[in-house]
Amino acid sequence: MAIAKAERLMCLALCLLGTARPLSKRELRTSIEAYVEAFGPGRGTAFGSDTSGEDAFNRMFERDKDDLRELGLVIDTVEGLDGEPGYLARRDHNRLPPVTLDAEEAAALGVAAKVWQQARLAGAASGALQKLRAAGMPLAGAADGPENGAAEQVSALEPRIPVREAAFEPLMLACRDRRPVVFPYRKANAARPEERHVEPWQLECWRGHWYLVGHDRGRDAERVFRLSRITGRVRHRGRGFTAEVPDRVTVRETVERWAGESADRSALIRLRTGAGYPLRARAYGSRESVLPGWDELEIPYGHGLDAWLVEFGPDVVVLEPAELRADVIDRLRAVAKG
Numbered sequence: 176m177a178i179a180k181a182e183r184l185m186c187l188a189l190c191l192l193g194t195a196r197p198l199s200k201r202e203l204r205t206s207i208e209a210y211v212e213a214f215g216p217g218r219g220t221a222f223g224s225d226t227s228g229e230d231a232f233n234r235m236f237e238r239d240k241d242d243l244r245e246l247g248l249v250i251d252t253v254e255g256l257d258g259e260p261g262y263l264a265r266r267d268h269n270r271l272p273p274v275t276l277d278a279e280e281a282a283a284l285g286v287a288a289k290v291w292q293q294a295r296l297a298g299a300a301s302g303a304l305q306k307l308r309a310a311g312m313p314l315a316g317a318a319d320g321p322e323n324g325a326a327e328q329v330s331a332l333e334p335r336i337p338v339r340e341a342a343f344e345p346l347m348l349a350c351r352d353r354r355p356v357v358f359p360y361r362k363a364n365a366a367r368p369e370e371r372h373v374e375p376w377q378l379e380c381w382r383g384h385w386y387l388v389g390h391d392r393g394r395d396a397e398r399v400f401r402l403s404r405i406t407g408r409v410r411h412r413g414r415g416f417t418a419e420v421p422d423r424v425t426v427r428e429t430v431e432r433w434a435g436e437s438a439d440r441s442a443l444i445r446l447r448t449g450a451g452y453p454l455r456a457r458a459y460g461s462r463e464s465v466l467p468g469w470d471e472l473e474i475p476y477g478h479g480l481d482a483w484l485v486e487f488g489p490d491v492v493v494l495e496p497a498e499l500r501a502d503v504i505d506r507l508r509a510v511a512k513g
Contacts, residue, residue: 183209187239188248191487192269197253197261200236340402343378345409347388350375353416355461359407360400367433368406373398374416379426388426392419399430443494445469450490481506 182333186207190198214232240262244250254262261267276284342358349356356375361368372392377388384401391398395418446454446461448468455461457471471494474480481502484491493500 182240183207184239184246188243188264191243191248191250191264192266193264194263197251197259197263199259200233201259201343203236203262204232215246291447328481332367340385340405342402342409343385344376345411346402347378349409349411350377350387353420355412355416357412358405358409361404361406371398371400373400374418374420376420377424377426379401379430381427381430386426386430388424388429390416392417397429440476441473442480442496442499444472444474444484445492445494446472446487447490451487454484454491455458 186209187203190203190206197380198206204214210232213235240250248264250264251268253263322504346356348354353388354375357370357371357372360371360437364461372389374390374392375387376389377387384403387400387402389398389400391395394435441459444454445464445466446469448470454472454474458474461470462470463469469492475498476499481499484493484499484503485506493503
C-alpha cells in the first residue's frame with residue numbers, strides 16, 4: 176500500500192533535520208521508505224538504470240522539498256565533495272525564538288481562544304493554548320500565582336461570538352487569502368436571491384449579525400452583505416482582486432452608514448402634518464415648512480430608505496439628496512405602471 180504523502184514529508188523532514196552532514200538525493204532515495212517503495216528495486220525503476228524512474232523521483236523530491244519549505248522548514252542546498260548537491264535542515268535555522276507574553280497578553284489569548292467555540296476554529300485555538308501552556312505561558316485557567324493576575328480576572332468569563340451562518344468560515348478564509356467569491360444573496364426587499372461576485376475585504380459582527388464588506392464586481396462599488404441573507408454555498412472564483420483594498424476597512428462604520436444608523440448621512444424630507452409617525456420618531460429634528468400643512472424633517476439616510484419612503488405615498492416629498500429623490504420617483508413610477 177502506498178505511503179501517504181504526509182508521512183513521506185514527515186520522514187523527509189526528520190532526515191534533513193537529523194543529519195550531521197548534507198544528504199544527496201541518492202542517499203535520501205535509499206533511506207526514506209516511501210521513496211524506496213515507489214522507486215526501489217522490484218518496482219521497475221532500479222537505481223541508475225531507469226531514466227523514467229529517475230525523472231519521476233526527481234519530480235516528486237522537488238515537490239516534497241517545495242512543500243516543506245512552504246510549511247516553513249528552512250532547507251539548505253550545499254555543494255558536495257563529488258559535485259552532487261546535498262540537502263540538510265540546520266536546527267539553528269529552524270528553531271523558533273522563545274515565546275514571551277506578559278499576563279495581559281496571555282489573558283487576551285485565552286479569551287480569544289474561547290470566543291470561537293461555535294466555529295471549526297475551536298480545535299486550532301485549543302491546540303494553540305495547550306502549546307503555550309506547555310511552554311510555561313500564564314494563561315487563563317492555569318495554575319494560581321501572582322503572575323497570573325490578569326488571567327484570573329478573565330477565567331470566569333465565557334465569551335462567545337455566535338457563528339450560525341454556514342457562509343462565515345469560507346468568507347473568513349477568502350478575506351484572509353484575498354480570493355474572490357460568488358454566492359446567492361437575497362436583499363431585504365427582494366423575492367429571489369441574486370448571484371453576487373464579490374472581492375471580500377473584512378467581516379465584523381454588529382448588533383448580533385455578521386456582515387461582509389467588499390467590492391461588488393457586478394456593481395463596481397463597495398457593498399455590505401449580511402451573512403444571514405446568503406442563501407447558498409459560497410464558491411471561490413479564481414485569484415486576485417480587480418479593485419484596490421482600502422488601507423483601513425471600517426466595517427462597523429460602513430454598515431452604520433449603509434443601514435442609516437450613522438449621523439454623517441441624512442436626508443431632508445417634507446412630511447404632511449399629522450402623518451408619518453415612524454419617520455418622525457427617527458428624525459433628528461423637525462421644523463414647519465414654508466408650505467401650510469407640511470413639516471420638514473432631517474432623517475438618517477441609509478440603504479433601503481427609498482423603499483421605506485415610498486410606503487408613505489403622497490404624504491412624503493424628498494427634498495435632498497438628489498439621488499434619494501430620484502430613487503423614490505423611480506419606485507413610484509414603477510408602482511404606477513404596475
